[in-house]
Amino acid sequence: MKRQAYQPILITDASRSQDDQLRSRQRRYIVMMSIRAVCIVVGAILVGAKAPLLWLWLPFCAAGMVLIPWLAVLLANDGPPKEQHRIGAKLRRRQRHEPSPRALSAEERPHRVIDAEP
Template identity: 45%
Template structure:
């Protein structure tokens, strides 16, 4: 019956994800980026004897809050792809006699 079974699923809407889903994803991104700051500071303290490595880790951790805010506040771009929509197949109407003769 359904000739489209092996293909991509048919979308019934081209709507963007809900605001709540977007907010949840943005919060996760912010938390992930900010969680990278703590290991940088801890590693800088542990590698205090190697001053250039400690300084590099501190300098790496300084722009992380700024980057986290910018990345988290950025909404995802709208999808440029066209949704895969089901196209109905049109069949010609035939009479019962034509159906019997075609078998």
């Protein structure tokens, strides 16, 4: 069996380490939950101060308090996105795979004949 040619791995194609990915997801989660806390505080201040146009600002604060935690958890549990150049490289490698020159076509292969009579 013929060995495939060695293809070196480029460092630019290497994915980020698990620790780096985890740290970036943790930072994103903390930032989003901080925005949620700000929404809660601003909503409480607006209600306490009886701000004008309260009917306009309160739904924005409520939406921030409800939607941001949901999005924060989804994004924190999400893995890194697949980069398009990696996907394209894998597809190109698959398309380049050609049958080995030693393989015989269907017509060239010897046919096995099974005879029922001895």
